[in-house]
Amino acid sequence: MKVLGIETSCDETSAAVYDGKKILSNVIFSQVDTHKVYGGVVPEIAAREHLNRLPAVVDEALSKAGAGLKEIGGIAVTYGPGLAGPLIVGVSYAKALAYASGKKFTGVNHLEGHLLSPFLENKDFKFPFAGIVVSGGHTNIYIAKDFGSYDLMASTRDDAAGEAFDKAAKMLGLPYPGGPEVSKAALKGNDKKIVFPQAQMKDNSMDFSFSGLKTSVLYYIQRNQGKIKSGQVTIEDIAAAFQKTIIRTIVKKTSRVLKDSGIKTLAITGGVAANISLKEELKKFAMERKIGFYAPSNLLCTDNGAMIAYVGYERIKRGLLSGMNLEAQPDLKI
Amino acid sequence: MKSLLIDTSTNNIGIGIFDGKKCLHESYTEGEKRYNSAIMGLIDEALKASGITIAEIDVFGSTLGPGSFTGIRVGMAAAKGFADGCGAKFFGASTLDVLAYSDDDVNTKKVSLLDARRNEVYMGIYKKESAEYELTAKENIAKAVKGACNIYILKRDIKLLEGIAENNRGKTVILNHINLQSFNNILMDNKKHATRQAVYSAAPLYIRQSDAEICRKKAVI
Numbered sequence: 304m305k306v307l308g309i310e311t312s313c314d315e316t317s318a319a320v321y322d323g324k325k326i327l328s329n330v331i332f333s334q335v336d337t338h339k340v341y342g343g344v345v346p347e348i349a350a351r352e353h354l355n356r357l358p359a360v361v362d363e364a365l366s367k368a369g370a371g372l373k374e375i376g377g378i379a380v381t382y383g384p385g386l387a388g389p390l391i392v393g394v395s396y397a398k399a400l401a402y403a404s405g406k407k408f409t410g411v412n413h414l415e416g417h418l419l420s421p422f423l424e425n426k427d428f429k430f431p432f433a434g435i436v437v438s439g440g441h442t443n444i445y446i447a448k449d450f451g452s453y454d455l456m457a458s459t460r461d462d463a464a465g466e467a468f469d470k471a472a473k474m475l476g477l478p479y480p481g482g483p484e485v486s487k488a489a490l491k492g493n494d495k496k497i498v499f500p501q502a503q504m505k506d507n508s509m510d511f512s513f514s515g516l517k518t519s520v521l522y523y524i525q526r527n528q529g530k531i532k533s534g535q536v537t538i539e540d541i542a543a544a545f546q547k548t549i550i551r552t553i554v555k556k557t558s559r560v561l562k563d564s565g566i567k568t569l570a571i572t573g574g575v576a577a578n579i580s581l582k583e584e585l586k587k588f589a590m591e592r593k594i595g596f597y598a599p600s601n602l603l604c605t606d607n608g609a610m611i612a613y614v615g616y617e618r619i620k621r622g623l624l625s626g627m628n629l630e631a632q633p634d635l636k637i
Numbered sequence: 638m639k640s641l642l643i644d645t646s647t648n649n650i651g652i653g654i655f656d657g658k659k660c661l662h663e664s665y666t667e668g669e670k671r672y673n674s675a676i677m678g679l680i681d682e683a684l685k686a687s688g689i690t691i692a693e694i695d696v697f698g699s700t701l702g703p704g705s706f707t708g709i710r711v712g713m714a715a716a717k718g719f720a721d722g723c724g725a726k727f728f729g730a731s732t733l734d735v736l737a738y739s740d741d742d743v744n745t746k747k748v749s750l751l752d753a754r755r756n757e758v759y760m761g762i763y764k765k766e767s768a769e770y771e772l773t774a775k776e777n778i779a780k781a782v783k784g785a786c787n788i789y790i791l792k793r794d795i796k797l798l799e800g801i802a803e804n805n806r807g808k809t810v811i812l813n814h815i816n817l818q819s820f821n822n823i824l825m826d827n828k829k830h831a832t833r834q835a836v837y838s839a840a841p842l843y844i845r846q847s848d849a850e851i852c853r854k855k856a857v858i
Contacts, residue, residue: 340853347706347847354710358717358836372722391673391707395714396721398677403691403722627677 304376305368306619307406308612309361311353311393312385312413313439314344318361319608320368320375321616326423327368329602329609332356335480342479343469344439350388357396364608372404379615382410382625383635384440390631398627409618410625414637416610417572418445418453421597423613428597433566435557437581438573439465439482442511442553444560445637450617453637456560457509464549465575467513471520471545475538486578489546492539497523499548501555509556513549520545550584557585561594570597577604639689640696640824640831641680641719644815645672645712646704646732647751647791652679653817654687654694658825661687665814672711680715691723696831698728698824700735700815703759703770703844704751713841720836728831729839730823733761733770736789738819739810745786750778750801752794759844772844779804791815 305327310317314337319329334352338344365372380397383390394410401408418434430450436443442459462470465482472481477488499519502512520541530536561569569589576582582598589596603609618624639661644651650672654662662683666675684691699716702709713729720727737749749761753772760781762769773781778801782788788809790798795811802809824831846854 341849345847345849348849350706350710351841351843351847354713355840357714358721361721362837372724388707388710391710392714395673395676395711396718399715399718400722402677402681403719627681628674630674 304616304619305370305374306377306379306612306616307361307364307375308411308608308610308615309357309378309380309393309397310413310416310606310608310611311357311389312381312383313389313606314338314349315606316353316356316360317606317608318364319612320364320370321423321609321612323616326609326612327370328364329607330360330364330367331602331605331607332360339479342473344386346386346388349386350392353389353392357392361400375404375406377407377409377615377619379409379411379611379618381413381416381611382629383413383632385413385633387631387633390633394629394631398629402627407619408625408627409615409623410629411611411614411618412635412637413606414441414443415453416614418447418637419614420572420599420603420610421570423603423609424599425597428570429568431566432568432570433557433560433564435553435571435576436573437464437553437571437575439463439469441573442513444509444556446560446564446566450621455637457511457556459511459513461512461514462517464511464513464553467517467549468575470517471542474521474524475542477538482575482578485542485546486580488539488542489580492537492541492543494540494543494547496536496540497544499523499544501548501552509559511552511556516545516548546580550581553581554584554588558588561592567593568595568597572599572604574605577601638695638828639693640698640728640821641683641694642698642817642820642824643676643712643716644700644732644735644817644820645676645708646700646702647708647815648705648793649814650676650679651815651817652683653821654683654689655821658821660818660821661689663817672708676711676715691719694719694723694725696726696728696824697723698730698820698831700732700820701729701839701842702732703753703772703842704732706843709841709843713839717836720833724833726831726833727835727839728824729835730820731761731770731842732815733759734768734823735815735820736791736812737761737763738823739789739812739816746784747787747789748782748785749789750794750798751791752797753845758797770842770844
């Protein structure tokens with residue numbers, strides 16, 4: 304059975320075909336250039352772009368997969384979490400496509416798509432595993448026991464890691480999208496020159512908090528203009544120290560989840576998983592503890608239809624179908 | 638030629654199924670805030686009531702706006718999804734055109750008006766064969782409708798446009814909803830614009846920019 308997956312939860316219009324064994328196509332149209340001038344994703348503009356692009360993206364995904372709609376067994380669509388307007392476009396289109404073509408239809412949780420994305424590239428990847436989903440909207444650690452059985456162990460109380468990267472980039476005068484720019488700058492900086500504080504939860508909770516770090520960066524920049532102007536401290540140094548703090552926080556929480564659960568497999572997924580330093584640190588951490596480590600290729604870190612097609616395939620196989628009254632749910636949880 | 642036409646640009650979900658000029662089914666349901674969950678069920682009911690299957694539809698159409706941003710998204714995305722699912726054609730028409738298409742006299746000046754909220758009005762001005770669309774402040778309308786033979790407004794907008802209707806008695810046509818029969822008449826008169834290609838090329842007609850675009854423009858100025 305071939306499944307068509309459609310993803311429009313933020314600023315990537317994507318469609319993909321998965322056949323139960325491999326990805327046959329994964330077309331991603333990024334709106335990053337459209338949103339660049341605004342310094343962030345504008346939900347209304349993103350929704351308008353999805354509406355203009357989606358039919359062509361789906362058409363291309365089918366054509367690259369060498370499949371007509373007739374050969375598709377099911378249609379899966381992201382119905383949350385995400386931005387309301389963009390989600391509505393994908394859900395409305397996908398429901399009508401499924402209805403008109405008589406295909407099986409299922410709604411997919413975007414976070415589940417990211418969490419299970421390592422299955423697309425690794426035959427030896429198995430449940431149970433600890434999965435970090437880290438993106439512009441989420442910083443969550445789950446224990447995935449089986450398909451559909453996930454425990455949320457940690458999440459962010461304020462800014463997501465990706466959001467913190469974007470905000471730090473703005474403060475440092477780096478262009479949008481901030482994540483890759485901070486990461487690039489950090490590679491050239493000295494991460495030992497500044498020490499930013501890591502947030503500690505008073506209630507000993509596993510949760511993340513990155514808004515304090517963001518404020519620390521802001522204050523540091525405001526109070527050390529002299530050092531920055533003289534070159535004693537560079538933007539790259541600040542980026543490196545900021546990134547190091549985020550990575551350390553994620554590693555620390557992950558370590559606790561793994562220790563408490565005894566789980567021996569770790570995966571990092573989501574847009575921020577494309578950050579080389581984060582990936583390398585977690586890999587090193589896992590290797591030292593003989594823990595299996597998995598991270599998707601960059602194309603599967605970003606929002607993509609393939610991960611939706613994968614979860615859709617697994618849902619349809621289990622008879623988990625959605626009705627034609629499925630609505631977009633911007634705050635959907637796992 | 639069989640067509641299924643959708644309008645979700647106001648607070649109604651309008652669905653019409655036509656065989657050529659003949660209306661097989663027409664329904665108008667209060668739908669604001671529930672377009673996304675309600676539309677598929679309503680279309681299913683409409684098809685059953687008209688006695689035809691979705692595979693028999695040659696053209697799926699939706700109004701392009703202006704109007705409710707969410708409504709336009711749901712209606713257009715659904716109509717395009719249906720068209721792709723059936724390998725059928727797509728046809729879009731401006732909501733203002735549909736409102737003004739209540740008669741086919743093209744030689745007189747006509748104006749269609751739709752509440753755009755924020756004390757503004759979407760306006761379609763039709764002279765001979767030309768059409769202009771505008772988003773304008775409520776106080777500019779009196780001047781714009783001068784010389785118009787007919788003014789088309791929706792009943793739901795009567796409070797906002799009371800003065801206009803009052804001062805233009807006899808030439809103000811008040812409609813209960815965006816009429817799908819009028820939409821079908823536009824399709825019948827423009828059959829060649831119903832194409833497969835239109836699934837990819839038909840764009841919404843928002844007229845009003847997003848708040849981010851408006852703010853950016855102000856900042857640049």
